[in-house]
Amino acid sequence: MKKEISRKFCVAPMMGYTTPYARKLYRILSSNSFLFSEMIATKSLIHSKSRENIIDNDFNNPVALQVGGSVINELTKSSKIAIDYNYDEINLNVGCPSKAVQKGSFGACLMRDKILVRNCIEALQNDKIEATLKCRLGLGKELNYEFFEEFIDEISKTGIKFIYVHARNAILSGISPQGNRTIPPLNYDFVKKIKNKYPNITFILNGGIDNLDQAKSLLKEFDGVMLGRLIKNNPFVLKEVDKIIFKEKDKLIDETIINNYFEYIKPKLGFESMFRLLSPLLNIFFSVPHSKTYKSKINNYMKEQKINLIEDLLIKFVSEKNLS
Numbered sequence: 001m002k003k004e005i006s007r008k009f010c011v012a013p014m015m016g017y018t019t020p021y022a023r024k025l026y027r028i029l030s031s032n033s034f035l036f037s038e039m040i041a042t043k044s045l046i047h048s049k050s051r052e053n054i055i056d057n058d059f060n061n062p063v064a065l066q067v068g069g070s071v072i073n074e075l076t077k078s079s080k081i082a083i084d085y086n087y088d089e090i091n092l093n094v095g096c097p098s099k100a101v102q103k104g105s106f107g108a109c110l111m112r113d114k115i116l117v118r119n120c121i122e123a124l125q126n127d128k129i130e131a132t133l134k135c136r137l138g139l140g141k142e143l144n145y146e147f148f149e150e151f152i153d154e155i156s157k158t159g160i161k162f163i164y165v166h167a168r169n170a171i172l173s174g175i176s177p178q179g180n181r182t183i184p185p186l187n188y189d190f191v192k193k194i195k196n197k198y199p200n201i202t203f204i205l206n207g208g209i210d211n212l213d214q215a216k217s218l219l220k221e222f223d224g225v226m227l228g229r230l231i232k233n234n235p236f237v238l239k240e241v242d243k244i245i246f247k248e249k250d251k252l253i254d255e256t257i258i259n260n261y262f263e264y265i266k267p268k269l270g271f272e273s274m275f276r277l278l279s280p281l282l283n284i285f286f287s288v289p290h291s292k293t294y295k296s297k298i299n300n301y302m303k304e305q306k307i308n309l310i311e312d313l314l315i316k317f318v319s320e321k322n323l324s
């Protein structure tokens with residue numbers, strides 16, 4: 001059975017960032033945000049020896065596993081893996097424009113073939129897990145509503161319930177993945193229009209939302225929002241999400257947050273690099289004045305793999321700086 005879950009506020013999938021460790025921190029900071037893994041190629045998901053590390057969930061639900069792929073039987077297997085690891089959703093990425101991803105025949109280039117995408121979604125679907133899609137508005141320099149509408153018309157035949165739209169085109173040659181997140185213009189109106197055509201599909205708006213007040217105001221018109229770079233640059237923004245979006249009590253940044261996080265990462269040391277384990281939490285220094293001494297001490301402790309000393313220092317930091 002699928003659970004009823006709020007996708008009002010989603011943290012976007014981000015390769016190299018939305019690791020299991022980052023998701024642990026996000027969940028400590030916000031109980032209500034809907035989380036995503038990084039995109040994982042179906043082949044790696046099925047064959048990788050380090051699968052355990054890549055997709056560990058540790059009950060950080062609600063959470064989606066995002067996959068990249070277009071081979072039907074691999075997608076079906078991936079969906080089963082997502083169920084085994086207690087994910088709430090499996091999401092197909094048809095928005096990533098990178099060259100490597102195009103070579104593997106997945107990501108945004110799949111938007112050229114809406115029937116294949118429809119088949120891919122059907123391969124992910126079963127009665128235990130929600131199969132969803134993350135797409136762009138279209139391909140190339142010109143925005144074209146008809147293209148977007150015809151694409152969604154085809155996908156809607158699967159009975160899909162949730163579609164995340166990065167509300168700009170992908171340009172598949174001549175610009176980098178970074179450029180593809182800023183150069184093609186945003187168009188939220190396309191999402192508004194398609195949402196009116198398909199009231200039974202929840203469309204989640206993504207792209208260019210750079211503060212929580214904007215997110216809150218967009219929620220008056222859209223069913224859900226998805227934010228990426230704001231959270232990547234400062235995960236501690238999530239502390240405000242339960243208060244501003246879900247009207248719950250404010251959370252304090254205190255010793256418990258640090259303790260909970262270290263409890264999760266300590267057993268991973270030896271299997272995972274110290275940097276990957278700690279980097280989500282080290283954003284705690286974001287725009288806190290006079291934290292230079294702390295940062296340089298932590299750098300030294302990281303080189304010496306002294307995780308307990310780092311934990312003690314961060315506890316001292318939060319109590320001294322009185323972060324609210």
Ligand SMILES: Cc1cc2nc3c(=O)[nH]c(=O)nc-3n(C[C@H](O)[C@H](O)[C@H](O)COP(=O)(O)O)c2cc1C
Nearest residue numbers: 012013014015038039093166207208209227228229
């Ligand atoms: C570093 C980085 C990695 C990303 N990796 C993925 C990914 O794995 N899968 C995906 O669908 N989108 C990926 N994206 C795109 C984001 O999910 C999101 O669509 C995009 O950043 C726009 O949202 P924003 O303006 O809130 O950042 C990535 C973005 C960034 C910045």
